[in-house]
Amino acid sequence: MAKKTSTTTKTTSSKLAQKRVRKPAEKPAKKSAKKAVAVAETRLDLAQVRTQIDGIDLQIQQLIAERANWAQQVGKAKGKLAAAVDYYRPEREAQVLRRVVDRNDGPLADDVLVRLFREVMSACLAQQEPLKIGYLGPEGTFSQQAVYKHFGHSAHGLPLGSIEEVFQEVASGSADFGVVPVENSGQGTIQVTLDLFLTSPLRICGEVELRVHQYLLSRSGRLEDVERIFGHPQALAQAGGWLRTHLPGVERIPTSSNAEGARRARNADDSAAIAGESAAVVYGLRKIAGPIEDRSDNTTRFLVIGRQPFPPSGNDRTSLLVFIRDRPGALYGVLEPLARRGISMNRIESRPEHGHKWQYAFFIDVAGHCEESPLKDALAEINAAGDEVRVLGSYPVAIL
């Protein structure tokens, strides 16, 4: 749990906390914990506790309604905007969620509270009109999970056939935003995504980190039936060690997404798929084994792509695309102005430039927002030196 700041001004939620009834007996010493819980349980009358919960639910509901009304006022304060997408403010949402984490004193974990507040904001925003978010479908992919993690379930997810299609639908305005995978903690970069940025005018306006658990799924649920395994190349690689140990020599068939693999695996008992739990639910498959990813910290980072830039949130990251002329110290010339200003760089990746043999474009992620010093000054200096630096986007650092 994050460190608490006791300086926060009294908020509606802390007032709500003050109204709460006395908590059940304070935590007793470890040894007698079980006994004390049993005593507390017998002392408390269930009906009384439920009456307290009912009262709190009433207050929560009234406050949510009040909040939704204020969110409508915010909408009006923004004036008559062209479309729902214009009401979305990722920097404000990030600030709200950071404050939620800052205030949290338990017992619920930070990520649980963040999830609840995201849903509240998602519902408040959807009062204007739900956002349409493109992602690599079909339903049940990790990309879909990332969409709902970032935008909440009031957003409308649009499953699309490829990452390229996600870029196209956002660029054409058919989708308000898109969510695309960019890197995995174990397997590295998703190169197709980076390459699409080389020619796309779209902006990065957010990032989402998703813990990824892979499962071996099939219609029968029996390991001994499996003769072929469908899965996205990334998923097959993430579970490579497990597959070599438990299913050596079994045919592996790459698919465009994990969910597509799950969809194909439901047709025969001797087929299995590697996919997430949500794909098992969507395609009616049983779990044979899992989680089976080789790395326990298996996490995928997604980028949110949109058509416009957003203002600073107070804790931002900027993704840059740098085209470097072929001369000695060229890359140093880009990195030095950043380093001199103490700007930390947490990622650099090179990709071949389209149409320029042996020329490379560098994708660089740095701390800060392009409209704020010191990054703003560093970018001005790099541009003045003649290298082409394109800001792909400045966006709030992922919140849990």
Ligand SMILES: O=C(O)C(=O)C[C@]1(C(=O)O)C=C[C@@H](O)C=C1
């Ligand atoms: O503060 C705003 O600008 C709002 O529109 C309100 C609100 C919210 O519910 O807090 C809703 C949607 C925006 O994306 C950000 C915040």
